[in-house]
Amino acid sequence: MESILDFAHRVARRALAPGDWAVDATAGNGHDTCALADAVGAEGRVWAFDVQPQALRSTRRRLDERGLGERVTLLEQGHETMQSALPPEVEGRARAVMFNLGYLPGSSNKTRTTTPDTTLPALRAAAALLAEGGAMTVVCYRGHPGGAEETQAVRRWAEALPQARFRVFEYRLLNHKNDPPRLVVVEKTAGAPKAGRLSSSPSKTRI
Numbered sequence: 001m002e003s004i005l006d007f008a009h010r011v012a013r014r015a016l017a018p019g020d021w022a023v024d025a026t027a028g029n030g031h032d033t034c035a036l037a038d039a040v041g042a043e044g045r046v047w048a049f050d051v052q053p054q055a056l057r058s059t060r061r062r063l064d065e066r067g068l069g070e071r072v073t074l075l076e077q078g079h080e081t082m083q084s085a086l087p088p089e090v091e092g093r094a095r096a097v098m099f100n101l102g103y104l105p106g107s108s109n110k111t112r113t114t115t116p117d118t119t120l121p122a123l124r125a126a127a128a129l130l131a132e133g134g135a136m137t138v139v140c141y142r143g144h145p146g147g148a149e150e151t152q153a154v155r156r157w158a159e160a161l162p163q164a165r166f167r168v169f170e171y172r173l174l175n176h177k178n179d180p181p182r183l184v185v186v187e188k189t190a191g192a193p194k195a196g197r198l199s200s201s202p203s204k205t206r207i
């Protein structure tokens with residue numbers, strides 16, 4: 001079996017094709033942003049959020065090393081601003097949105113974590129941005145202060161999504177100590193009501 005993070009990448013990649021649009025809600029060190037940028041190809045676009053300049057510098061470096069920088073817009077702002085920060089035509093058109101919650105790995109400041117008061121509005125915005133057939137991945141960590149509460153808040157939000165429009169999965173290790181991360185996957189099902197602000201299609205074959 002693959003790790004939680006590898007599995008999250010596989011879910012996102014499976015939802016994406018060249019030319020698609022995707023969002024990384026927590027850029028961090030850029031691993032997820034790079035995976036999304038690679039999957040959408042040169043004609044696609046990725047928007048990546050983070051509140052820490054250090055994280056965005058790390059993401060920019062990683063992207064540039066791989067020649068992926070041109071297809072990514074980095075936003076130094078909270079993911080809770082997702083809906084207003086992205087072009088209106090992205091609503092209902094993003095094929096993948098990735099969240100990797102918690103703190104920036106490798107940073108000396110582990111207190112700058114995601115928190116439910118901003119994560120939950122961001123999840124709601126992301127659910128509206130998702131295209132039919134699109135997937136959202138949310139990696140949750142319970143080990144840091146506030147992490148267990150945030151994980152519970154994410155789970156409660158996801159469990160309450162209407163089953164006629166979404167399918168929600170949880171992927172987790174059951175027998176490991178020290179609270180290993182958990183992955184929540186939210187898939188928007190085909191036939192879900194379309195968003196009102198649609199215009200041109202980023203991926204004509206899929207929408």
Ligand SMILES: C[S@@+](CC[C@H](N)C(=O)[O-])C[C@H]1O[C@@H](n2cnc3c(N)ncnc32)[C@H](O)[C@@H]1O
Nearest residue numbers: 026027028029030031032050078079100104114
């Ligand atoms: C676990 S790291 C992300 C790892 C990253 N996805 C990667 O592939 O390396 C979590 C990140 O969330 C960021 N963060 C915290 N609050 C945020 C917010 N409100 N909006 C966006 N990012 C936030 C932190 O600065 C940190 O870099």
